[in-house]
Amino acid sequence: MEDWTAHAEREIARYRDGEGRLGEARDDDARQRQLTRLANAAGGAGLALLMR
Numbered sequence: 105m106e107d108w109t110a111h112a113e114r115e116i117a118r119y120r121d122g123e124g125r126l127g128e129a130r131d132d133d134a135r136q137r138q139l140t141r142l143a144n145a146a147g148g149a150g151l152a153l154l155m156r
Contacts, residue, residue, distance in 0.1 A: 108156040115149035 122142045129135035 106155070108152045112149050112152035112156070115145050115152055119145040119149060 119142055126138050129138055
């Protein structure tokens with residue numbers, strides 16, 4: 105059985121880490137990649153919360 109709470113916590117931590125890095129983007133491409141990482145982390149957190 106999966107521990108979906110642990111998955112959700114990990115994805116939330118990834119999202120918060122990504123938020124902090126967003127201001128460090130050196131150009132538009134780097135910012136877009138970071139926004140994509142944020143979206144993936146948010147999606148992962150949402151899915152994990154649904155699966156709990």
